[in-house]
Amino acid sequence: MNPIALLLLAFAMSTDAFAAAVGKGASLKKASFSEALKMGLVFGLIEATTPVIGWLIGKSASSYVEAWxxxxxxxxxxxxxxxxxxxxMKSDPETVEKPSSLSFLTVSLTAIGTSIDAMAVGVGLAxxxxNIWIAAALIGLATTFMVTLGVLLGRTIGSLLGHRAEVFGGLTLIAVGVWMLQGHF
Known part of the structure; x- marks a missing residue:
């Protein structure tokens, strides 16, 4: 995978976390930079760990499916x-229940929920x-940046942008998949 595709993948993996962060930021009375950064670091660490777990799962099966x-x-x-x-497309920003605090447990559970896709991508990367360590680091850094930004922007722009960010992330993942397949031929 070339560096541009890897960078696009990293940012695509962070868009669902960004969408969640915008919603959390919109629910806060005051979204300070330090609170946003703390949330970004928790999300980034979890999002960087899950592709490694997926990669390990994928590596254990790679000898069986190398041709495919x-x-x-x-x-x-x-x-x-x-x-x-x-x-x-299905989420309605008006009906999404927004959390009232940024407790560590709430942030961690949200981060785990938004990082499942990164685990599946880790399987594919195997x-x-x-290099899973570079991929995981890029995914973690992109997620930290995007979540911090999302919390700070959430209060200003609300959940509409988060909704669109997830659609954009999905389109980006599809584009990276097509790009990878095209590169094989």
Missing amino acids: AHWIAFSLLVALGMYMIYEG FIHV
């Missing part, structure tokens, strides 16, 4: 992208021989 690796990675990315688009 590019198709598996493509299918996972497209499926995840379509799911993110579906979630982004089949295309990507």
